[in-house]
Amino acid sequence: MPSDAKILIVDDHEETLYALESALAPLGYRLARASSGDAALKEVLRGQVGLLVLDVHMPDVSGFDVVRYLRRLEQTQHIPVILVTGFGPDAELTTTAFRLGVADLVMKPIDPWALRTKVRYLYDAHQRYLRMKQEVRELRSLVKELPPPNQTLEPETRLDTRVPPQRPVLREHDQTA
Template sequence: MPTVARPKILVVDDRDDTLFAMESALAPLGYPMDRASSGDEALKTVLRGGVALVLLDVLMPDISGLEVAQYMTRVEQTQDIPIMLITGAGQDPTLASKAFELGVADYVVKPIDPWVMRTKVRYLYEMSRRLHALRERLRAYEHRSEEFRGPASLPVEDRPLPRPA
């Protein structure tokens, strides 16, 4: 049986130094990671599949993190991937409210304590994997039940009457 690749954490930021810092902080978790330096690159990566969690910078030059999150929540293939929005713009209740309205899993303001980030990432990553496994089990169950169901039974009024003995 082939081994299935573990899903990745996608770290998205337009600054290389921030990408490096986040990857370094998350390295002790041992999860596979990928990086994207733009919203467009992030969208392409999540659409290819194999992503369990997205750490997403809010302020990026081309497509903002909010726009990426909005797109991901509208597409069936990506709507269940948890998103942790990260901002360096300081506390902004309006931005936080908008993020949670979009359905992001978490909203974090830089600088981020590495221990806190690892704890949040571990939780979101494992929950994403469990949700994916449950969905796969449900699909397998539905597929098996369709195989055993056979042709649809006739309504009562269309069934032939039994012959008297």
């Protein structure tokens, strides 16, 4: 069952937003959309975004600008980002994307099956990471509550390490009728 975190789809073209939503809808995740880099940043900062599918080339705030900003903030630096570009394979673009910590780069026209596979994998991996991070926090708080190793426990809080008495086993010939 998907968590309540949403997948944010960002593109400045309405038809591309619609196509991406149509491709990802069968996954069953909550989807949200933004039509600019600025709107995407605002949505991510509100919280509950588990993954971004983000167009590279947008007016004003580009996809690269969005990723640069997200990677500077502790609460958003680990959100997976799939960049989408219609400019075909470009070594400089690819190098820049992966240096920024983008999880994947997808070329238009988009293969819906491939996109769903990538989104499912990255989204689920990020959710596992967040659950593990929460478990680590909980374990650390439990460890802080433990007494130091060299401190002796009070008699009433010591663990009883004695072996419990054994109940006698009755055998058939021991029983009297």
